[in-house]
Amino acid sequence: MLMIFDFFNNSSSITVSVMEQFHDYTMMFLSIIIMFIFVIMFRIINSKTTNYNFKENMNLEVIWTIIPMIILFLIAYPSLYYLYLFDLSMNPTISMKVIGAQWYWIYEYFDQSGWSYSSYMLSDLDLMKSNMINKLGWRLLETDTRLILPYATEIQCLTTSMDVIHSFSIPDLGIKMDSIPGRLNSINFQITRPGLFFGQCAEICGTGHSFMPICLEAI
Template identity: 50%
Template sequence: MNTTWYPLSFLDSNSPLMEQLIFFHDHTMMILTLITILIFYNMMLIFFNKFLNRYLLQNHVLELVWTVSPTLTLVFIAFPSLKLLYLIDEMKTPLITLKTIGHQWYWSYQYTDFKDISFDSYLMNNNKLRLLDVDNRIILPFKTQIRNLVTAADVIHSWTIPSLGIKTDATPGRMNQLNIYMNQSGLYFGQCSEICGANHSFMPIMLESISLKMFINWVKNY
């Protein structure tokens, strides 16, 4: 029996947003690693020496250092985080608008720029793509600004595609907005990320990214 082991890490980035999320993760993990090493080193010094400092509790310089140092550390984490949050919310002029509606337990899609294009997307039994394949894929062009309007018809769902770095709640009576931009063609998979009932695990998302020319042909032939 052949067993393939995959490292526990992010999926390959397929959008500028996901690239920035991975950069921020690496930046934060570097800071946390340095803090962990420093604390471990200090703990080892305390365990393996017998020195005493009778002025430790009244050392104002030391108190200043252990107050200012965490503050500066949080600043180095907070500013890139805030920049990334605003980048996620930024919406440029979209070429295509997609409307996504969550149901128990399937997704509905409407291409609002094209009146006749709307369909439901249900789970398909596929041994190679277990719990990921659907009967109707989302077809969108890559290297194109796309707006996705997400809502729900019954309970709260969550529309997520990890390799694109996008996730938003589908809330009844509320329209949330996502910006989708894909670097290349391919198949991108996601699943509902909000527990929405008995068949929560059986409403996958499959997005097929194609060239703009092929997308225009698909619209004409739909």
């Protein structure tokens, strides 16, 4: 039941909100197309006569060639608009760097005099030793040091890797960015509410791939 309620939560970032709006927009076209096809199929199957004007109508063929082109344009334009909007950096208040390592994360804040720290997964034994029994439900997701960020603030996140390819992924915030050695990838996001957001490395990076979680706390 907890997973069901969590699935229907409101979006936690502007990126996810835009994705949901675009999903609803494209589903409108998909629903109309499916309904139209089913109506045509139903009428053809239940009709005892053959309508040759419908099957060999040149004007109708031109119409149902042009209409799909218009629909594709109506879907492609907002898709490209949102794609470039996500990469646009207006005026980020905070810039940070995420470095993937085997098998933990390193966070650096550019605006805090180069302050950096490492974040490791907490094992079940560590949770019990530190009297954090109430957090056993988040096993394999809780970390010894959380990534602390303010909500309602535009944040620029840069990521790279020290060894192999990792992937910095927080699904609730619509963040998934590859951490590649020798390359610096960038993403901008804005969290809309305070809370805890969990993620994991989304790229198979070795035997410890399942044990390098991300725990972000928005305050």
